Amino acid sequence: METFHEQMMFGDSLSVFLPNDAKDVSEIREIPDNQEVFTHSQMDQSVIFEILEYVKEDSHQQAMRTHFEDVCLSNEVGEDSEIITIEAVPADRIQMEHAKCVWYLKGCQRVAKFNEDAKNTVEIHMALFRLPQFDSDILVTFNNPLEI
Template identity: 30%
Template sequence: MVVVVVVEVVTENKWWWGFYMERFPQRQLFGGTVSTNFPLRFQDVSNIRQVPDNQEVFVDPERDESVIIELLEMKHELADNISATWFLQDLATEQCAEGNIVTEQSAVFEAQGLGYRNIPSVVTTATAQMAISKGRQGREAQNLVKVYLANLRLKGVGTDILITAYEPVFISPSSESARSVGAGLTVPAAELGWTSMGDVFKQVVATFRVNDWNLFGADAL
């Protein structure tokens, strides 16, 4: 898959349009039992540090953007239409985020190609903007981050799959991210010829596939 990005650039007081193509190859997750498509600039964090068995974490270190896929036991008590916002708010609480403002929330859609034993799966998404610190840094080092979250509810195997993407908007001078990305407002991805984080997130969700349902244990056999 190739995504075409249109970029407007100014040089010598003249505007022109440049076209960049960023490839979205299929990425194998959880030993190939799951796959989805996103750019190779997102590197597998497990090559650097240990990642929990129920997570796959990928980071673009030059932009401090990240994509996380997480498998959780389904919270059956959650209604489908509020599940994405609930997980987003839970994430904000877990990370001691401030200013959690949900800016978008989708309706409930059937997740095409992800049904199991004639039991359909559904997906909802939500987006928020919040202030988050990196690692164990304090509130003085909080970055303003746009967070995209999708909840794929695989009801046939009792699993909530969370797809979360982080896009920094403003980097605090005190944040450890400032050393690699620079402090202040981040440069929009399109200005550098990359696909926006919002579009990367949409592709990850749209191309998500289960290749081996045995990943989900005895219930899937």
């Protein structure tokens, strides 16, 4: 059974529980100040925590789509992406006191690493914590490779 530890992030402003096998990517390479990135030492999974500027859209659902499209752009996936579901997280499941609402997205991307020709199929799970009072969004992205 996998065990977990509390990981402090962003200068001890936030904490999460991660598997003990999770490795802090900032120990390997430089990570922007607005991100915390962890990989699993035995799987090719990763989780990224980002503090971003609040996306002003007509709906929270559209803000979630905008963040997904930004990740697709960063990963250079072009048209090789799909949103499977977007849904609001029920208020009784939200544990971040300042979050006005939280949205969940499940998607898929076919992405090449390091300019390779072959593309990996990666299942994407995203949680968007909306913090309009701080003009911020917190985006959590879990990448789960399905086919490498």
